[in-house]
Amino acid sequence: MKLLIKRTLFFLFSICFFPSFSFGQNLEDTLLLKNYEPHSIFNIQISNVKVAKYPVIDTHSHDYAKTDDEIREWIKNMDEYGIEKTYLLSCSWIGLPFEKFVEKYSPYKNRFAFCCSFDYTDFDKPDWEKRAIESLVKCHKLGAVGVGEMGDKGFGDLYGYPTEGRNIHLDNPKLKPLLEKCGELKMPIIIHIAEPIWMYQPIDRYNDGLINASKWKVDTTQIGCLGYEQLMKSFENAVAANPKTIFIACHYLNMNQDLVRLGKLLDKYPNLYIDIAGRMAESSCTPRATRSFLIQYADRVLFGTDNGTTKEMYRNILRILQTNDEHFYIPDYNYHWYYNGFNLPDKVLKKIYYKNAKKIFH
Numbered sequence: 001m002k003l004l005i006k007r008t009l010f011f012l013f014s015i016c017f018f019p020s021f022s023f024g025q026n027l028e029d030t031l032l033l034k035n036y037e038p039h040s041i042f043n044i045q046i047s048n049v050k051v052a053k054y055p056v057i058d059t060h061s062h063d064y065a066k067t068d069d070e071i072r073e074w075i076k077n078m079d080e081y082g083i084e085k086t087y088l089l090s091c092s093w094i095g096l097p098f099e100k101f102v103e104k105y106s107p108y109k110n111r112f113a114f115c116c117s118f119d120y121t122d123f124d125k126p127d128w129e130k131r132a133i134e135s136l137v138k139c140h141k142l143g144a145v146g147v148g149e150m151g152d153k154g155f156g157d158l159y160g161y162p163t164e165g166r167n168i169h170l171d172n173p174k175l176k177p178l179l180e181k182c183g184e185l186k187m188p189i190i191i192h193i194a195e196p197i198w199m200y201q202p203i204d205r206y207n208d209g210l211i212n213a214s215k216w217k218v219d220t221t222q223i224g225c226l227g228y229e230q231l232m233k234s235f236e237n238a239v240a241a242n243p244k245t246i247f248i249a250c251h252y253l254n255m256n257q258d259l260v261r262l263g264k265l266l267d268k269y270p271n272l273y274i275d276i277a278g279r280m281a282e283s284s285c286t287p288r289a290t291r292s293f294l295i296q297y298a299d300r301v302l303f304g305t306d307n308g309t310t311k312e313m314y315r316n317i318l319r320i321l322q323t324n325d326e327h328f329y330i331p332d333y334n335y336h337w338y339y340n341g342f343n344l345p346d347k348v349l350k351k352i353y354y355k356n357a358k359k360i361f362h
């Protein structure tokens, strides 16, 4: 009898609170995770950020514009949101020699700055360093303000141009003369090391960033591929061995999961900086920890986007940095986390937006 009452009560409860349950359909069993797109229901502050509070130097972008019209459209968007200057980082995928790359933007060169790549052609030949330095100096004379984006996700600097630096990691002894030369020429090294930690963890139900992690998973079982810790070590070796060269680790050094560790590295190496490009999702999900970090290390953080040229992109990033908005959704970044604003103090915004960039780029 007791059991019957219990079952009846459970049935009534199910109808009231889980209507789908009672009709044999259970959405949680059929809805694909990739299709889950909840809309926030909260009646809370929604800021309409119209412009950056202070002029912005975007130190991490790429050659996204395909035509002159697209460059002009981009500049219009920059103007609207207060982006004074955008640094275009060279990357193997641009497929243009540095001079052509600069030429493409030359009518607008007061709005863009350029970084070049190391030339790894004939890396195994004995006089490679000499030729690579000549190529670096040539780019510097053409206006290169830094070297990057270098990118080592395990197999060396695969962003090199015209030849990728396969299996050449930043602490390779042959790179030392180039890194020193960069220090001498006051050209920061801008490098993407590893990937967010979710991409190295098992792709299973416990993976905190599952959707993005499964797309960008790093397979460290491939022969020759360095893992996350080995990459961090190779990076740290180079930063430690070249104190007169400035290193900008892109994307919070892909260390959003441990800002205490990142802070310790910044404490240890005064020549180390980070940019915040392309890691809005990974930082905005921990707004209080990230805000404290950005305030504490405000002198070492650079603004960057790495995310195209649209107005929405600028608006989203500024909203995260400038407002106290919470629990808002930006589908583009493909995590199922809500976004939250950092509401950074003006003093911090000024440093991140332009002061630090003006200090380290010449």
Ligand SMILES: [Zn+2]
Binding pocket: 060, 061, 062, 089, 149, 306
């Ligand atoms: Zn990039």
